[in-house]
Amino acid sequence: MKPIALLGRTVLAALAVIGRIALFAVDAVSHILRPPFYGREFLSALMNIGWLSLPVVGLTAVFTGGALALQIYAGGSRFNAEAVVPQIVAVGMVRELGPVMVGLMIAARVTSSIAAEIGTMKVTEQIDALVTLSTHPMKYLTVPRVLAGLIVVPLLVAVGDVIGVFGGYAVATGTLGFNPAAYIRNTVDFLEPLDVISSLTKGAFFGFAATLMGCYHGMHSGRGAMGVGRATKTAVEGAAVLILAANFVLTGVFFTL
Amino acid sequence: MIEMTDIHKSFGSNHVLQGLNLSIPKSTSMVIIGGSGTGKSIALKCILGLVTPDSGTITVDGKDASKGDRDAFLARFGMLFQGGALFDSLPVWQNVAFRLLRGSLKRPHDEAREIAIEKLRRVGLKPDVADRLPAELSGGMQKRVGLARAIAAEPEIIFFDEPTTGLDPIMSGVINELIREIVVEMGATAMTITHDMTSVRAIADNIAMLHEGVIQWTGPVAEMDQSGNPYLDQFIQGKAEGPIEAVR
Numbered sequence: 001m002k003p004i005a006l007l008g009r010t011v012l013a014a015l016a017v018i019g020r021i022a023l024f025a026v027d028a029v030s031h032i033l034r035p036p037f038y039g040r041e042f043l044s045a046l047m048n049i050g051w052l053s054l055p056v057v058g059l060t061a062v063f064t065g066g067a068l069a070l071q072i073y074a075g076g077s078r079f080n081a082e083a084v085v086p087q088i089v090a091v092g093m094v095r096e097l098g099p100v101m102v103g104l105m106i107a108a109r110v111t112s113s114i115a116a117e118i119g120t121m122k123v124t125e126q127i128d129a130l131v132t133l134s135t136h137p138m139k140y141l142t143v144p145r146v147l148a149g150l151i152v153v154p155l156l157v158a159v160g161d162v163i164g165v166f167g168g169y170a171v172a173t174g175t176l177g178f179n180p181a182a183y184i185r186n187t188v189d190f191l192e193p194l195d196v197i198s199s200l201t202k203g204a205f206f207g208f209a210a211t212l213m214g215c216y217h218g219m220h221s222g223r224g225a226m227g228v229g230r231a232t233k234t235a236v237e238g239a240a241v242l243i244l245a246a247n248f249v250l251t252g253v254f255f256t257l
Numbered sequence: 258m259i260e261m262t263d264i265h266k267s268f269g270s271n272h273v274l275q276g277l278n279l280s281i282p283k284s285t286s287m288v289i290i291g292g293s294g295t296g297k298s299i300a301l302k303c304i305l306g307l308v309t310p311d312s313g314t315i316t317v318d319g320k321d322a323s324k325g326d327r328d329a330f331l332a333r334f335g336m337l338f339q340g341g342a343l344f345d346s347l348p349v350w351q352n353v354a355f356r357l358l359r360g361s362l363k364r365p366h367d368e369a370r371e372i373a374i375e376k377l378r379r380v381g382l383k384p385d386v387a388d389r390l391p392a393e394l395s396g397g398m399q400k401r402v403g404l405a406r407a408i409a410a411e412p413e414i415i416f417f418d419e420p421t422t423g424l425d426p427i428m429s430g431v432i433n434e435l436i437r438e439i440v441v442e443m444g445a446t447a448m449t450i451t452h453d454m455t456s457v458r459a460i461a462d463n464i465a466m467l468h469e470g471v472i473q474w475t476g477p478v479a480e481m482d483q484s485g486n487p488y489l490d491q492f493i494q495g496k497a498e499g500p501i502e503a504v505r
Contacts, residue, residue, distance in 0.1 A: 036359070036360070038359070120345075121344075124340055124342060125338045125339070125340060125342040126342050126343075126344055126345075128302070128307050128338070128342065129336070129338055129342035129343075129344075131305070131306075131307055131331070132305055132307075132331060132334060132335075132336045133331075133355050133356045133406075134327075134328045134331045134332055134356065134360050134361070134362075135355075135359065135360065
C-alpha cells in the first residue's frame with residue numbers, strides 16, 4: 001500500500017500547489033484592475049524585464065535562427081527541398097521557436113531574479129514592513145512585475161522573431177548561397193497575420209506565467225538562504241514547465257483545432 | 258489602550274500562544290520579555306494583523322483590530338523590525354519617507370524628503386546618509402534608519418522588535434536612550450520585545466514575562482526585582498536552574 005499512498009500524497013500535494021497558484025493568479029489579476037497603482041515600480045519592472053533582457057533575447061534568437069536555417073537546409077536536401085529554408089525559418093521562428101526561446105530566457109533571467117528578490121524580502125521581514133507601512137505587497141510587488149511581463153514579453157518575442165529570421169537570412173545568404181532579395185520576399189510572402197498574432201499571444205501568456213511564478217514562489221519562500229534558493233529553483237522549473245505546456249495548448253488552439 | 262484577550266495561536270502541533278492576556282495602557286511603554294521561541298514576536302504580529310490568531314480578541318482603543326479600515330488602522334502604527342527590514346532598492350531617505358510618498362499620508366516629494374532628513378537627524382544621523390543605500394550602512398546605522406522610519410509619520414503606537422539585537426553595548430545604550438526619548442516626546446504607546454535586560458530597564462514602564470504561551474507576570478518595571486515570580490526571577494538572573502527548562 002505504501003507506494004500507492006505515496007503516489008496519492010504526491011498527486012494531492014501537486015494539485016494543492018496548482019490550486020494555490022491559480023488563486024494567486026486570480027488575486028493578482030483582480031489587483032491589476034483596482035487602484036492604487038505604483039507607476040515607478042511598474043516602469044522599473046518594464047526596464048528590468050524588457051530592456052535589460054534584450055541582449056540575451058537577441059543572442060538566443062540569432063543563433064537559433066542560424067542553426068534552424070542550417071538544419072532545414074541539411075534536412076531538405078535529402079529530398080531536394082532546400083529552397084524552403086526561408087519559409088520554414090520564418091514559420092518556425094515566428095510560430096514556435098521565437099516565443100518559446102524568449103519565454104525560456106525570461107524564465108531563466110527574470111523569474112529567477114524576481115523569486116530571489118521577493119524571497120529575500122520575505123525572509124528579511126521587508127514584506128511585513130510593507131504591510132505595516134499600509135502598502136499591499138500584492139499591489140507593490142506582484143502587480144507591477146506581472147503587468148510589465150504581460151506587456152513587454154510580447155514585444156521581446158517580436159524582436160526575437162525578427163532577429164531569429166535575420167539569423168536564418170544571414171546564414172542562408174552568407175553560406176548556403178541564397179539570393180538575399182528572394183529570401184526576404186519568400187519570408188514576407190509566406191508569413192500570415194495569424195502567425196504573428198499567435199506569436200504575440202504566446203509571448204503575453206509566457207510573460208504573465210514567468211513573472212507570476214517568480215512572484216508566487218518568492219512570496220512563499222522558506223526561511224534562510226536555503227529557502228530562498230529552493231523558491232528560486234522551483235519558480236524557474238515551474239515557469240519553464242508552464243511555458244512549454246501552455247505553448248502546446250496555444251499551438252493547438254491556433255493551428256490544429 | 259491595547260487589549261489582548263485569550264489569544265491562541267498554533268503552527269501545526271506547536272502551540273505558541275495558549276491564552277495570552279495583556280493590556281497596554283495608552284502612552285505607556287510595555288516591554289515583553291521571555292525566552293527565544295516563546296511567541297513574543299507572534300503576539301506583536303497578531304496585533305498588526307501580520308499573523309491571524311486562531312482565537313481571542315485584540316482591541317485598540319476599544320475597537321476590534323481585525324475589523325474596520327485596515328489602512329487607517331495601520332496608519333496609527335510604526336514598527337522597528339529586528340533586522341531593520343529596510344528596502345534594499347531604495348535610498349535611505351525614501352525608506353524613511355516610504356509612508357509619506359504614497360497612500361493616504363502622501364506628501365509632496367520635497368516635503369517628504371525634508372521630513373525624512375529631519376527624522377534622520379532626530380535619530381543622530383547626518384543628512385548625507387539620506388542618499389545612501391541601506392547596504393552601505395553599518396548595523397547600528399540601519400537600526401537608526403529603521404527607527405526613523407518607524408516614527409516618520411508620527412504614529413500613536415510604536416512597536417520595537419529586538420531593537421538592540423546584534424549591536425555592541427554602547428550602540429545598544431544609544432538606541433535604548435533614543436527609544437525612550439522618542440516615546441516620551443511623542444507621547445506614544447510603545448511595545449517592545451527584547452531579551453536584553455539593560456534595554457528593559459531603560460525603556461520600560463511596565464513589563465510582561467511570556468512563557469509557555471501565557472503571560473506569567475506583568476507589572477511596573479520598578480517591581481520587577483521583587484516580583485517573587487519564579488519565571489521572572491530566573492530570566493532576570495539568567496539562571497540555568499528554575500521553572501524555565503534550559504536545554505544544554
